[in-house]
Amino acid sequence: MLMEEEAQQLRSRATELLLLDDWEEYIRLYTRFISLCLHHVSGDAGGDPKLQKILCGALSNRAEARLRLRDLPGAAGDCDRALDLDPSHLKTLICKGKILLGLDRYSSAADCFRRALAPLGGSDTALRGLIDRCQKLEAQSKTGAFDLSQWVLDGFKGDPPELAEYVGPVVIRRSVGCGGGRGLFATRNIESGTMLVVTKAVVIGRGILPEPGNPMSSEGARLVMWKDFVARLLDAASKCRRTLRLIYLLSTGEDEEDLPVPDIRLFVPEQGPSRDDELSGDQALDTDRILKILDVNCLADDAVSAKVLGKNGGGGGYHGVGLWLLASFINHSCNPNARRLHVGNHLLVHASRDIKGGEEITFPYFDVLMPLRKRRETMAGTWGFCCRCRRCQFEEAAAYAGELREMEESMVPEMAARLEEAMAKRWVVKSKEKAFLRASFWEAYTATYATEREVRKWERRIPAEMAAAESIAEAVGGDERVLRVVVEGVKRKEGEGRRRGAAEAPVDEGRLMKMARGVYGKVAKKQAAMRILLGAIS
Ligand SMILES: C[S@@+](CC[C@H](N)C(=O)[O-])C[C@H]1O[C@@H](n2cnc3c(N)ncnc32)[C@H](O)[C@@H]1O
Structure with a gap:
């Protein structure tokens, strides 16, 4: 009875915090309450179904709050504990599905949504929509067939289309030609325009810089953006052990010859370890090391080689910087065979000319149409x-x-x-x-x-x-x-x-289209590619 009263009080305070959008305090509130519940569970009232229901609800609510703050591993852990208490808890199943979607585990996410849908007789349209989304992303992540034609034809209006993570016919190996350290290599012959890698930024920083002619304020604005970007990246790395461990695989620019060559499967959606507990060893957050890694691996959104597809496109003082994990293994070449495009927070790397199996994949870090x-x-x-x-x-x-x-x-x-x-x-x-x-x-x-x-x-x-x-x-x-x-x-x-x-x-549309494939990849079908082409000269 005491717990029910406590739970009632908690709900009213939680509603207040929810209206204030104060998720940190909301999580603290539920953490205290969950400890209290656990204390009772470990005592005489352990088997009380009412208590278990209250605990399950509390864990579920904290999971949702953690999901909002992008603490995906923390949120997933809460969901697992809630589902141990009630495997068919609807809210938790939906929350867990959304977390798995955020972790690019499309088929596992679809399973959660299906389990949530089953008792509803399959009639919930929102859940059906989520399952469709998962299936579409799963297909993209398996085939690499990304079609942005409609978005292009609509003049890049609205949010960029949702994209899956994708690892194409590539592996990480030691590079002899370009970098010396590690590089990405083609596992088979690849036609120009073929998608090689689609990867979501760990964190991306964007802003509009002051007009040119005012270098001091432009530098100042860059610094503010950079500091905010680093703070968000450290936050993401501290919340997710997997992210931190993958970041630590990247080069600090020192002793690249001796760095280990990671298995590409670490980056393939649903193949690499995706839960914190599947990763062995703990590593502390080392800010100095991360800063060095960022220095070597961050890419700018506004590079000449990185046309931003869509309305946040380059120019107009736009400046963006991000860290994309798998793309960080791609070395620079002034004779590159790949190109990168930015769509929302995703980086898409495609073959910008035909590539032979075994060849190193390279893209330009800067403008290479220079002497x-x-x-x-x-x-x-x-x-x-x-x-x-x-x-x-x-x-x-x-x-x-x-x-x-x-x-x-x-x-x-x-x-x-x-x-x-x-x-x-x-x-x-x-x-x-x-x-x-x-x-x-x-x-x-x-x-x-x-x-x-x-x-x-x-x-x-x-x-x-x-x-x-x-x-x-x-x-x-x-x-x-x-x-x-x-x-x-x-x-x-x-x-x-x-x-x-x-x-x-x-x-000669054939020759023109071949060139357009090298520039934009195969993400836009013929009609849409022609539209970008004409747009490019208007
Ligand atoms: C984003 S990392 C590329 C992957 C890196 N080679 C590794 O082993 O992790 C960038 C670093 O790779 C090296 N690098 C990339 N392209 C190079 C090139 N064309 N020539 C020499 N070094 C290169 C430089 O040390 C650079 O700081």
């Missing part, structure tokens, strides 16, 4: 390593490297023509190496394609847009700016044809 000297400056200034990719090695060691360095100093249109001439007549350059150099002199090429006047002036001395773009794609994979130049070229040719009264020359 060697500028790339080296960016690397040293921002990343603190010196890239050892094939393109860098070639550009450094070429017999005509001195001449290249001189030419790099002035990216005027004439330089693209001079480069083409030298590659054709004076230097021995294979087609792959031509692609490297064209990518490095992209600024000069783009200047020659900028206006009809320039195109007419240089067209006999440099390749047409499509041919140059296809060559550059061999070196750096798909790139939005290159694609834009091609689309503009197609439009210009259409215009010229119309002026001459020529029959409409068909646009």
Whole structure:
């Protein structure tokens, strides 16, 4: 009887806290109450069904509060204890299903929702909706077939579509070509546009920076964002042992050669250990180590290579930074074969050109459509390593490297023509190496394609847009700016044809789509991809 009164008082105080949105205090209140219940349970009243019901309800309520505060392991533990007392407790089953959904355990989440639905005769539409969601995500996480077409066609309106975590045909191995430490490798031949990895940020920090021209306040705003980001990341790591252990697998930038190579299954939804108690060993939260890890592994949302799909897209002072665990094993290359897109809090990595089985997967950490000297400056200034990719090695060691360095100093249109001439007549350059150099002199090429006047002036001395773009794609994979130049070229040719009264020359949609696949992956079907393409030039 005493417990029932206590429970009644608790409910009124809990309602007050709920209205105040004070979940921390709500959890403290229930923790005290649960201890009291447990004290009674361990005494004479242990077998009292009323007491057990009260305890089950309290655990369930605390689980919901913990779920709200994203303490998923804590919430899951409460649910398990509540379900031990009453395996069919509806509220707890639904809460547990939502937790498992948050932990990307789609089929286990669906099982919970089904168990909740069974006594309702299968008639609850909300629960049916949750089961459908789980099934859709489970299918995505198994097949890697992500279709964002509708969202693209709707002009990126509303929230980004819900995405599953996905690990494609990749493994983690020791890298010999690029990083030296560990890297991600293809397990089979992969076609351009194929999804490789979809992964949710542990934490992401976003903000709008003050207008340019005010560097102090922009720096200040970045610092505030960074501090908030670090605080949230430490909070997430302290709440979830799995997250902390996975973060500790990442490089601090020191002794990368000696770091262990983790099993890819740790990152595959529903395969790796997902409950705290499945992980052996305890590790303390080491803030200094985590700060070093963040320094080496955080990615910016606003990198040139990371077009943000949707309305929070780059530009307008937007700045975002996040930590994505599996993507942190991907090394940089100036001759990359993958590209990343950001959709909501998810990072999608797709093949930006065809990849051979066994090849290392790399994406650019920064803009690689730049000459060697500028790339080296960016690397040293921002990343603190010196890239050892094939393109860098070639550009450094070429017999005509001195001449290249001189030419790099002035990216005027004439330089693209001079480069083409030298590659054709004076230097021995294979087609792959031509692609490297064209990518490095992209600024000069783009200047020659900028206006009809320039195109007419240089067209006999440099390749047409499509041919140059296809060559550059061999070196750096798909790139939005290159694609834009091609689309503009197609439009210009259409215009010229119309002026001459020529029959409409068909646009080579096949070639265009192949390039678009390299840039946007296969997440947008043809119609939607064409819409992004046209949007890219409007
Ligand atoms: C995000 S981590 C990549 C994974 C890392 N190799 C590992 O073993 O965990 C970034 C670090 O990898 C190394 N790295 C990545 N790309 C590189 C490259 N192209 N050349 C040399 N080092 C590279 C650098 O030490 C860099 O700080």
